[in-house]
Amino acid sequence: MIIIDERYCKGCSICIHFCPGKALEVSKEVNSRGFYAPKVVDQAECTSCKQCELYCPDFAIFIVEDAESADG
Amino acid sequence: MEHHLLKYLREEILPTTHCPGCGCGQVLNAFVNAIDTLRIDPRGIISVTGIGCSSWIPSPYFKGDTLHTTHGRAIAFATGVKVIRPDSNVVVIAGDGDLAGIGGNHLIHAARRNVGLTVYLVNNYIYGMTGGQVSPTTPFGVVTSTTPYTNAEYPLKIAELVAAAGANYVARWTTYHIRKLIASMEEALQTKGFAFIEIVSQCPVAYGRRVGLRDGVAFMEYFKENSVSVRKSKTMSEEELEGKIVVGRLARRERVEFTESLRKIIEEQRTGTGA
Ligand SMILES: Cc1ncc(C[n+]2csc(CCOP(=O)(O)OP(=O)(O)O)c2C)c(N)n1
Numbered sequence: 001m002i003i004i005d006e007r008y009c010k011g012c013s014i015c016i017h018f019c020p021g022k023a024l025e026v027s028k029e030v031n032s033r034g035f036y037a038p039k040v041v042d043q044a045e046c047t048s049c050k051q052c053e054l055y056c057p058d059f060a061i062f063i064v065e066d067a068e069s070a071d072g
Numbered sequence: 073m074e075h076h077l078l079k080y081l082r083e084e085i086l087p088t089t090h091c092p093g094c095g096c097g098q099v100l101n102a103f104v105n106a107i108d109t110l111r112i113d114p115r116g117i118i119s120v121t122g123i124g125c126s127s128w129i130p131s132p133y134f135k136g137d138t139l140h141t142t143h144g145r146a147i148a149f150a151t152g153v154k155v156i157r158p159d160s161n162v163v164v165i166a167g168d169g170d171l172a173g174i175g176g177n178h179l180i181h182a183a184r185r186n187v188g189l190t191v192y193l194v195n196n197y198i199y200g201m202t203g204g205q206v207s208p209t210t211p212f213g214v215v216t217s218t219t220p221y222t223n224a225e226y227p228l229k230i231a232e233l234v235a236a237a238g239a240n241y242v243a244r245w246t247t248y249h250i251r252k253l254i255a256s257m258e259e260a261l262q263t264k265g266f267a268f269i270e271i272v273s274q275c276p277v278a279y280g281r282r283v284g285l286r287d288g289v290a291f292m293e294y295f296k297e298n299s300v301s302v303r304k305s306k307t308m309s310e311e312e313l314e315g316k317i318v319v320g321r322l323a324r325r326e327r328v329e330f331t332e333s334l335r336k337i338i339e340e341q342r343t344g345t346g347a
């Protein structure tokens with residue numbers, strides 16, 4: 001599951017650009033710091049490749065194993 | 073839910089002061105990833121930095137002992153730390169201006185002595201913090217704030233220089249090659265002797281805006297387009313390599329580490345078994 005920590009996001013869009021799926025898009029509204037953070041379009045598009053997590057300069061996006069996929 | 077690497081960071085002062093899309097944060101991310109994979113206790117790491125945006129990568133964000141020193145002198149301080157605390161992991165992170173410019177001689181001679189430091193030089197082609205002045209790694213022909221009519225100097229191939237000086241481990245990667253960079257940072261941390269990675273990184277604000285690379289994404293695409301592997305570079309002429317970024321490992325040796333030799337000499341003199 002993709003988690004976005006909006007507190008840290010500076011709106012650089014690197015995660016959105018390099019996501020090999022189509023899981024992310026730019027929010028229409030600014031976050032509390034005035035930046036356009038990414039928004040999850042579709043969790044099902046995410047392959048948990050962690051490209052976004054590794055590329056993020058601000059620790060603002062990360063992937064957690066969801067309980068369901070851990071069980072199954 | 074929180075990012076699993078926040079445990080290595082001083083959360084209370086995040087986000088970092090770096091500009092949006094700056095590569096400095098990616099280097100910090102890669103660094104803590106490497107530490108996490110190797111299960112190194114951050115309390116055993118002493119990070120030493122100079123002055124500049126890149127020097128703000130571990131300091132103050134990394135939760136470990138940090139020496140934030142004067143411009144160009146990180147390696148001199150780090151050498152002192154390593155001599156006194158040979159068992160600690162001494163890591164230097166600083167910019168091209170700091171390590172290749174004002175501190176260039178310290179770098180060459182620490183590599184020659186093979187001091188057991190891990191050095192990550194963040195090459196963003198510019199003096200970022202002070203507003204985009206030309207640095208020793210700025211490409212030929214580009215406009216910077218101090219070369220308004222284009223740069224007449226050729227850039228230093230700093231990783232090749234450190235390899236020639238005798239370091240035990242030398243590599244170059246860019247922020248685009250993040251997984252390779254993390255693996256290389258791990259190799260450097262495990263190297264006995266001088267380990268050096270030139271990390272080609274983006275400064276969209278003080279450099280990029282003058283050369284048509286206005287954000288982090290544009291820079292990373294540029295790195296992707298213009299990188300060639302060490303292996304491929306060996307089949308290319310100097311002209312063909314013009315403007316290319318050669319990525320990969322450039323040196324690996326097993327020379328004895330400096331402080332180890334020092335301790336051996338001291339021991340021999342103490343016991344009267346030496347020369
Ligand atoms: C002795 C001294 N000279 C000059 C400066 C001004 N100064 C501060 S940072 C810097 C350059 C930083 O460039 P770099 O090391 O490449 O780091 P970056 O900001 O690009 O990451 C300079 C010249 C200083 N602080 N001290």
Ligand code: SF4
Nearest residue numbers: 019046047049050052
């Ligand atoms: S983990 Fe990979 S697929 Fe999922 S959002 Fe991040 S970049 Fe996209």
Ligand code: SF4
Nearest residue numbers: 090091094125200275
């Ligand atoms: S000036 Fe450049 S190097 Fe410094 S924080 Fe901003 S983008 Fe990064």
